[in-house]
Amino acid sequence: MKKTFILALFLLLGSLSLWAQKGKQQTADTPRHEVLSRSETQLFSGQLIQKQWGKTVQSYCAGGSGYWVLVLADGQELVVDAAADSPNLNIHSFLNKQVSIRGYVENRRIRPPNDPMSQHPIADVSCEVLVAHSIKTSP
Helix, strand or coil: CHHHHHHHHHHHHHHHHHHHHHHHHHHHHCCEEEEEEECCCEEEEEEEEEECCCCCHHHHHHCCCCEEEEECCCCCEEEEEECCCCCCCCHHHHCCCEEEEEEEEEEEEEECCCCCCCCCCCCCEEEEEEEEEEEEECC
């Protein structure tokens, strides 16, 4: 009975330790962003394109593998992110078209993960992201 109790306690402590390490690893590997400022909601027009992940600040700012960019008339590129309250924008149907996006620009600071084995910038990265609430084709 005593051996069974000690064995069960040992297994419980071991599984709790693994669970805690897994949660700690997930947060350490994930870049975290902080919103530094936010513009007023407005209308942005340009061509919506998709870009593939690369070792660039823009790609790192987008936070994923493939990402969307709105190319404005002056050539400026804004990474597009769907607003938390607008997850179903169906962005794929607007790719390579002239669009109007209603949203706001966030200035973000992204803190790299603490994992020395991952590939990431060695310092914080600041960037602008267009947070989209709605999207439609432009005439």
